[in-house]
Amino acid sequence: MGKPGGFMEYQRETAVTRDPIERLKDWQAFYTSLPEAKLKNQAARCMDCGTPFCHNGCPNHNLPPEWNELIYRGLWREAYYRLSKTNNFPEFTGRVCPALCEGSCTVGLIGSAVTIKDIERAIIEKAFAEGWVAPQPPAQRTGKRVAVVGSGPSGLACADQLNKAGHSVTVFERADRVGGLLMYGIPNMKLEKKYVQRRVELMTAEGVQFVTGTEVGKDYPAAQLLTDFDAVVLCGGATKPRELVVEGSKLAGVHYAVEFLGANTRSLLNSNHRDGQFISATDKDVIIIGGGDTGTDCVGTALRQGCRSVAQLEIMPQLPPTRGANNPWPEYPRIHKVDYGQQEAMAVQGDDPRHYNTMTKRIVGDELGRVKEVHTVQVEWIKNNEGRLVPQEVPGSEKIWPAQLVLIAMGFIGPEDQLLDQLGVARDERSNAKADYGKFATNLPGVFAAGDMRRGQSLVIWAINEGRGAARECDRYLMGETFLP
Structure with missing residues (x-):
């Protein structure tokens, strides 16, 4: 794989990030790609490890050693075909995936993992630039009609696969643009929306029909799906946010992170923020409650809007700098990292x-019902009588934070109720649509579920995996057999 001994000859080198102060002036991508010569060297670091664990680290079982070998040999077109065998949208995962595959890279046992994510992104962008990515509508249609509800990564992957199988696919999206969280949940500097639109246009040219501004269960009766289509796949996501149950959580100026991020992106795309239809952090002290990627995106967005200050409150302790004994390779490393939002805050404010x-x-x-302060206390985590870690307040550690904008980024607890209730889809103990992984079939014949609506809040790569799997089982239901992977 790659160049024998390449992992010893070349050091890991990742995509170049723009200067934090400079990139805060716009909403464009905060990174730039490596030149091809350096990408070849990075591909050369992929060692002949015998059993590539990166395959299993990735939910889609992508094949990094194969495409790394091809890139090292200069066979970019062949690398694109190999990449496309397992991933419908490498332009998305190459930008927003945490790279589970790199956590399982064998080179990472003795040094720094191969830059799989950067190479993946470079392959698909070269493929588009060279014209290798072109509409490929199916040679014939099956006569079967399938509805996919939700156009996030699981819905798009499902629709793409079902269309390849020859079915006529209609994707329903309640927002004004296609993409789900890819469009309105992830800010533009992390995933520029031109890449989402480019893929949607390609799928449209291949025969997928997208219906936007239509919420199934509200604008379109849920029961009508069962009469208008031969099968239905529910990919509506886990969009019910986790509430912050404290005094004052309903004050003016307290918002859920997804509301803040979505409105900002919509206004950016509609008018470059000239319409003012967004939640503004300008000249405000911003408190973000919750860590994770969404919290980081809120940090980056607030800074670009010109906030006075930003702080991110996390109830959990800081992760260790290196793997713990309970987190061995090839598990994904649960270690402390500094993401783009924190880098930018450090450049502006001087600290994390x-x-x-x-x-x-x-x-x-205040007297007008607008947020002005957040009161906190430090906690330490101790084991209770049942052996579970629970937070215990530290006496004397109370603190008052000035705040004119509070963003709740505590994740999501499951799908919204309306669609599932109207259809009569059974739920699991976490309120998700009940459907076994690998089968994806709900309690209703011909109705399948995939992505966050089935598994709960997760990653884009898992959503793609589930969309592909649900498409396979839906195809089997319709045709009696399937050739989808």
Whole structure:
């Protein structure tokens, strides 16, 4: 794989990130790609490891050693074909995936993992630039009609696969643009929307029909799906946010992160923010409650809007700098990282905006009902009588944070109720659509579920995996057999 001994000859080199202060002036991607010569060297680092664990690290079982070998040999077109065998949308995962495959890279046992994610992104972008990615509608249609509800990564992957099988696919999206969280959940500097639109246009040319501005269960009766289509795949996501149950959480100026991020992107795309139809952080002290990728995206967005200050409160302790004994390779490394939002905050404010072991006690408003303060206390994690770690407040650690904007980024607890209730889809103990992984079939004949709506809040790569799997089982249901992977 690659060049024998390449992992010893070349050091890991990742995509170049733009200067934090400079990139805060716009909403464009905060990174640039490596030149082809350097990408070849990075591909050369892929060692002949015998059993490539990167295959299993990735939910889609992508084949990094194969395409790394091809890139090292200069066979970019062949690398694109190999990449496309397992991933419908490498232009998305090559930008927003945490690279589970790199966590399982054998080179990572003795040094730094191969830059699989950067190479993946470079392959698909070269493929588009060279014209290798072109509409490929199916040679014939089966006469079967399938509805896919939701156009996030699982819905798009499912629709793409079912269309390849020859079915006529209609994707319903309640927002004004296709893409789900790819469009309105991830900010533009992390995933420029031109890449989402490019893929949607390609799928449209291949015969997929997209219906936007239509919420199934509200604008379109859910029961009508069962009469208008031969099969239905539910890919509506886990869009019910986790609430912050404290005094003052309903004050003006307290918003869910997804509301903040979605409105910002919509206004950016519609008018470059000239319409003012977004939640503004300009000249405000911003408190973000919750860590994770969404919290980081809120940090980056608030800074670009010109906030006065930004702090990110996390109830959990800071992760260790290296793998713990309970986190061995080839598991994904649960270690402390500094993401793009934190880098930018450090450049502006001088320190990391994250504050760990910090619990929000209450939110206080002014006489007009607008948020003005967040009251917190430090916690330490101790084991209770059942052996579970629970937070215990540290006496005397109370703190008051000035705030005119509070963003809740505590994740999501499951899908919204309306669609599932109207159809009568059974739920699991976490309120998700009940459907076994690998089968994806709900309790209703011909109705399948995939992505976050089935598994709960997860990653884009898992959503793609589930969309592909649901398409396979839906095809089997319709035709009695399937050739989809």
